Amino acid sequence: MPPPQPPRTPLRRVSQGSLRAISRSGTFPDAPHGLGFLEPAMAELADEAEGLQTSVAGLHSLSESLETFNESFASYLHVMEMNSLTTDWPQAPTDSSFLLASKREEDDARAAQAALRAAAEAALAAEKSAAEEAAAEGNTTTFGDTSAATVLQPTGIKQPTGILKKKKPKPKLTVKEKKERNMAIDKTVSALPLEFRGQDPTLRRNVESVIETLMDNSNGLEILAFVKPEINQARVNKCLIALVNRKIVSKDSSSGRILYSWNGVPS
Missing domain, CATH: 1.20.5 (Single alpha-helices involved in coiled-coils or other helix-helix interfaces)
Structure with missing residues (x-):
């Protein structure tokens, strides 16, 4: 007597069967033979893969376009910057303006x-x-009596009153003293705003002349003492204001007159 067969479930039947058996089963009589049912799925997969490849190619083309645009735009910005640095503006001061x-x-x-x-x-x-x-x-x-009172x-x-005294000439400086004087003047000018440090050569010469005059006179001087043919009173006033603001020169008006005295560059 044969042993009784164990009960079979649909899952067990599928797990034990084969694709060929399923395709020939009565449940799906129109199923394709063998692996034929994979053909539509593979065709759809091929279409999707082709669409993916097209999208990737589009992204690559977009990346190349952006790279080209970035290079072109960067070149344009560089050219504009160079043009702004080299173009002669018609309203800018020319040599004739300075003259x-x-x-x-x-x-x-x-x-x-x-x-x-x-x-x-x-x-x-x-x-x-x-x-x-x-x-x-x-x-x-x-007028010429030396013993006159008033x-x-x-x-x-x-x-x-009396005979006018001749002004003594300034003693000549040695080479070392001239070098030290020039170093002190350069140090003083370097403490002033940018316009005095070479942006305007004429203004730098003017402020150096004012500084040298102050160094040669330890006592206070009025503003007219700095006026020379090559530097007018307006330029002298501008230089003195800058020196007073940096506390290199002190301004005193306690005697009723405005006197300027040399202090030196503060440490």
Whole structure:
């Protein structure tokens, strides 16, 4: 007597069967023979793979386009920057502008010198007139008398007494002293704003002249002591303001006159 067969479930039947048996089963009579059912799935997979390849090719083309655009745009920005650095702007100052400005400064300096000369001549004429009036009134004091005490004179005009003393020339500096003086001037100029450190060569020469004048005079000086033919009062005032702001020069007005004294570069 054969042993009884164990019960079979649909899953067990599928697991024990084969694709060929399933294709010939009565459940799917129209199923393809063998592995024929894989053909539609493979065709669909091939279509999807082709679509994926097309998308990847599109992404690669987009990446190349972006790279080309980045290079072109970077080149454009570089050219624009170089163009801005090399283009001559029509409204920028030219050599003739600097020559005209220098000529105006010279004219202003000559006008200032002429005004100072006229003021000095007027003061001398007033002093001479006062001396003549004093002599006519019987005053024994004369203009050239070294023992004179006072001379009647208008208010605000100083009467010279005695023989005018000649101004002593400045002692000549040695090579070492000149080198130290130039180093001190360069150190002082380096502490000033950029416009005094070479951006305007004329302004740098002016501030060096003011610094040298202050170094040569330990006592306080008025602003007119710095005025020269090559530097007018406006430039002198600008240089002194910069030096006072850096506390290199001190400004004193306690005596009723504005005096500038040299302090040196603060450490």
